[in-house]
Amino acid sequence: MRLRAPVVTLVALLAAASAGRGSEPPPIARRVVSLNPSLTEMLVAIGAGPALVGVDEYSARLQPDLRSLPTVGGLFNPSLEAVLALEPDLVVLVPGAHQRDLAHRLEVLGVVVLQLPNITLDQVLGSLEALGRRVGHGAEARERVADIRGAWREVEREAAGRPRVRAVLVIQRDPLYVVGRGSFIDAMLRAAGGENPAAAFPEPYPRAAVEWLIEAAPQVILDATDDPEEPQRHWSRWPSLPAVAFGRTLAIPADIVRPGPYLDRSLRLLARALQRPGLETRKPAQPARSEPEASEVGGGEPAQPALVAP
Amino acid sequence: MTVLTPRRVVLVLLAMLLALLAAAFLGLVAGPSSLAPGDVAAVLRGADPTSAAADIVLRVRLPRVVLGMLVGASLAVSGVLFQALLRNPLADPFVLGISGGAALGAILVLSLGGAVGLGYAAVPPAAFAGSLCTTLLLYAVAGIRGRVSATHLLLTGVVFNAFASAAIVFLASISGLMEGAGVFLWLIGSLSASRVEVAGWVAVFLTVGLGCAIPLARSLNLLTLGEESAQQLGVDVERHKRILLLATSLMVGAAVSVAGLIGFVGLIIPHLLRLLLGPDHRLLVPAAALGGAAFLVVCDVVARTLLGGRELPVGAITALAGGPLFLYLLRRHQLRAFAP
Numbered sequence: 001m002r003l004r005a006p007v008v009t010l011v012a013l014l015a016a017a018s019a020g021r022g023s024e025p026p027p028i029a030r031r032v033v034s035l036n037p038s039l040t041e042m043l044v045a046i047g048a049g050p051a052l053v054g055v056d057e058y059s060a061r062l063q064p065d066l067r068s069l070p071t072v073g074g075l076f077n078p079s080l081e082a083v084l085a086l087e088p089d090l091v092v093l094v095p096g097a098h099q100r101d102l103a104h105r106l107e108v109l110g111v112v113v114l115q116l117p118n119i120t121l122d123q124v125l126g127s128l129e130a131l132g133r134r135v136g137h138g139a140e141a142r143e144r145v146a147d148i149r150g151a152w153r154e155v156e157r158e159a160a161g162r163p164r165v166r167a168v169l170v171i172q173r174d175p176l177y178v179v180g181r182g183s184f185i186d187a188m189l190r191a192a193g194g195e196n197p198a199a200a201f202p203e204p205y206p207r208a209a210v211e212w213l214i215e216a217a218p219q220v221i222l223d224a225t226d227d228p229e230e231p232q233r234h235w236s237r238w239p240s241l242p243a244v245a246f247g248r249t250l251a252i253p254a255d256i257v258r259p260g261p262y263l264d265r266s267l268r269l270l271a272r273a274l275q276r277p278g279l280e281t282r283k284p285a286q287p288a289r290s291e292p293e294a295s296e297v298g299g300g301e302p303a304q305p306a307l308v309a310p
Numbered sequence: 311m312t313v314l315t316p317r318r319v320v321l322v323l324l325a326m327l328l329a330l331l332a333a334a335f336l337g338l339v340a341g342p343s344s345l346a347p348g349d350v351a352a353v354l355r356g357a358d359p360t361s362a363a364a365d366i367v368l369r370v371r372l373p374r375v376v377l378g379m380l381v382g383a384s385l386a387v388s389g390v391l392f393q394a395l396l397r398n399p400l401a402d403p404f405v406l407g408i409s410g411g412a413a414l415g416a417i418l419v420l421s422l423g424g425a426v427g428l429g430y431a432a433v434p435p436a437a438f439a440g441s442l443c444t445t446l447l448l449y450a451v452a453g454i455r456g457r458v459s460a461t462h463l464l465l466t467g468v469v470f471n472a473f474a475s476a477a478i479v480f481l482a483s484i485s486g487l488m489e490g491a492g493v494f495l496w497l498i499g500s501l502s503a504s505r506v507e508v509a510g511w512v513a514v515f516l517t518v519g520l521g522c523a524i525p526l527a528r529s530l531n532l533l534t535l536g537e538e539s540a541q542q543l544g545v546d547v548e549r550h551k552r553i554l555l556l557a558t559s560l561m562v563g564a565a566v567s568v569a570g571l572i573g574f575v576g577l578i579i580p581h582l583l584r585l586l587l588g589p590d591h592r593l594l595v596p597a598a599a600l601g602g603a604a605f606l607v608v609c610d611v612v613a614r615t616l617l618g619g620r621e622l623p624v625g626a627i628t629a630l631a632g633g634p635l636f637l638y639l640l641r642r643h644q645l646r647a648f649a650p
Contacts, residue, residue, distance in 0.1 A: 240360055
C-alpha cells in the first residue's frame with residue numbers, strides 16, 4: 001500500500017513529461033474510442049468513422065452503422081478495462097462528473113485522452129475542429145464549422161427584422177428541465193429570433209418548477225422530450241400558458257439538444273418553429289393578446305383563442 | 311390516560327381536521343412563484359379561472375396538496391397498523407423495507423413491463439404486489455409465532471431495503487431508465503413527478519385501508535397485548551391479522567406507486583400522536599390519517615420553498631426529520647428492553 005502512491009505519482013509525472021516534450025502536433029489517431037454520442041456523431045460526420053474502434057452504448061444506439069463496434073459501457077458507467085482492451089491511441093470524452101475520474105485513470109495508464117467540453121457554442125465548434133485535427137480530417141471539420149457559421153448568419157439576418165418570441169425549450173417534462181443560460185441551444189434560440197425567459201437561471205440546463213413556467217408565460221413551448229403524450233395535450237393542463245392558447249406547443253426532435261455536428265440543421269428547424277406571424281412581443285408576465293395561429297412544425301392542435309379579459 | 315369518550319374523539323378529530331385544513335391552505339399559498347396570498351384567496355373564491363394564478367393554485371399546487379394528503383395519510387396509518395401488528399414501536403413501512411418492495415414492484419413494471427404490454431396503469435397494482443410480498447417475507451423470516459423479535463425484524467428490513475435498492479438500480483441500468491433523473495426521485499421520494507390523474511387510485515386504496523382498519527381498532531388494541539392474549543379475549547387473530555396486513559400493503563403500495571420512497575412518516579406521526587392522545591387505536595387510526603396528511607403537506611411546502619426555485623425531494627425532508635427520531639426511539643426501546 002505504501003508503495004503504490006509514489007509509483008502512481010511517478011507514472012503520472014512521466015506521462016505528463018512525455019506529453020509536454022516538444023511542440024510538434026500529436027500524431028494522427030488511428031484507433032479512437034468515443035465515450036460520448038455527440039462526439040461519435042462528429043467523428044462520423046467528418047468522415048472519421050472508420051477510425052473508431054469502440055463506442056459507448058448510447059452512441060451505438062444512435063448510430064446504426066456502428067452497431068458492429070464493441071461497446072465499452074454506458075454514458076454513466078463506462079468500463080476502464082473494456083476501453084483498455086481495445087488498445088486505443090485516443091479516447092475522446094466530455095468532461096463530466098461521471099467521466100472525469102475515468103479520464104484521469106486512463107491518463108495515468110498512459111492512454112491519450114482528449115476531453116472536449118460541449119456546453120457553449122464555441123466549445124461545440126471548438127470540439128469539432130479539435131477532433132478533426134486529431135483524426136486527420138481537419139478540412140472536413142473546418143468545412144462543417146463554416147457551414148454552421150454560415151447558417152447562423154443567415155438565420156440571424158432573417159430574424160433581425162421580426163419581433164422576438166418568448167420561447168422555452170423543454171428537455172424533460174416531469175420533473176421539468178429546460179434550456180437555461182449559456183448553452184449552445186440558448187444561443188440558437190436567440191439567433192432564431194427567440195427570447196428565452198429561462199436564461200434567468202444561471203445554469204445551462206436548470207430544473208424549473210412548473211409554477212415558474214406558468215409565470216414566464218412563453219408564447220411558444222418547444223418540447224424536445226420525445227414523450228409519447230402529445231405536447232398540446234400535456235401542456236393544456238395549464239390553459240393560461242399563452243403557448244397552449246395559441247396552439248404553439250411544438251414537438252421538436254429530441255436530438256436537437258445534442259451538441260453534435262449538424263447545428264445548422266437544428267438552427268434552421270428552430271428558426272422555422274419560431275418564425276410565425278401574429279406573435280406580438282409583450283412585457284413579461286402579461287397575458288398575450290395576439291390572434292391564434294395554427295402551427296406547422298410539430299403536431300399542435302388547432303389553436304384556441306386566447307381567453308384573456310380585455 | 312384519559313378515558314376515550316365519543317366527545318373526546320370528536321373534539322380531537324375536529325382539531326386535527328382544522329390543522330389539516332391549515333396545512334392545505336399553507337400548501338396552496340406557499341411556492342416559488344411571486345403570488346401574493348391575496349391572489350391565492352381570489353383564485354379560491356373563483357376569480358378568473360383562466361389566469362396564470364388560477365393555473366398555479368388550482369392546477370399545480372392543489373393536485374400536489376391533495377396527493378400529499380393521500381400519501382401522508384396512507385403512510386401514517388400503515389405505520390400505526392404495523393406497530394400494532396408486529397408489537398414493535400420501530401415498525402414503519404420504510405424502515406421494514408415494505409416501501410422498498412413496493413418500489414421494486416413498480417420499477418419492475420416500468421423497466422420491463424413494456425416488453426409484455428404493461429403500461430403505466432399497471433404500476434399501482436405492481437407496487438401493491440411488491441409491498442404484500444415483502445410483508446409476507448418479513449413475517450416468514452422474522453416473525454416467529456408470538457412475539458416478533460425486534461432485532462430480526464430490523465435486520466430483515468435493513469437487508470431487504472439494501473436488496474430492493476440494488477435491484478432497482480440494476481433494473482434501471484439494464485432498461486435505460488437510469489439516464490434521466492426519474493429513478494433518483496423514486497428512491498428519495500417526491501411529489502413532483504405526480505399527476506393528478508393518479509390521485510384517484512391512492513384515494514381508493516386509502517379508503518379501503520381505512521375501511522378495514524377502523525372497524526378493527528378494538529382488535530388492534532387487544533393485539534398489542536400479544537396474539538395469545540388477544541385470542542383468549544375473543545379476537546379472531548389470524549383473520550384480523552390477514553385483513554390488516556392486506557390493508558397496509560394496499561396503502562403502502564398506493565403511496566409508493568405515486569410518490570416513491572418517502573420515509574419515516576409512518577414512524578414520526580404515530581409516535582407523536584401516541585404521546586399526545588394515548589394508545590387507543592379507535593382514536594389513533596383516524597388521527598394518524600389526518601396527522602400524516604397534514605405532516606406530509608407541510609414537509610412538501612418546505613421541500614419546494616426552502617431553496618427558492620430549486621425543488622428538494624420531500625423524502626429528503628421527512629428522512630432528515632425522521633432519522634434522528636428513529637435513533638432516539640431505538641435507544642429508548644433498547645434501554646426499556648434491558649430494564650427489569
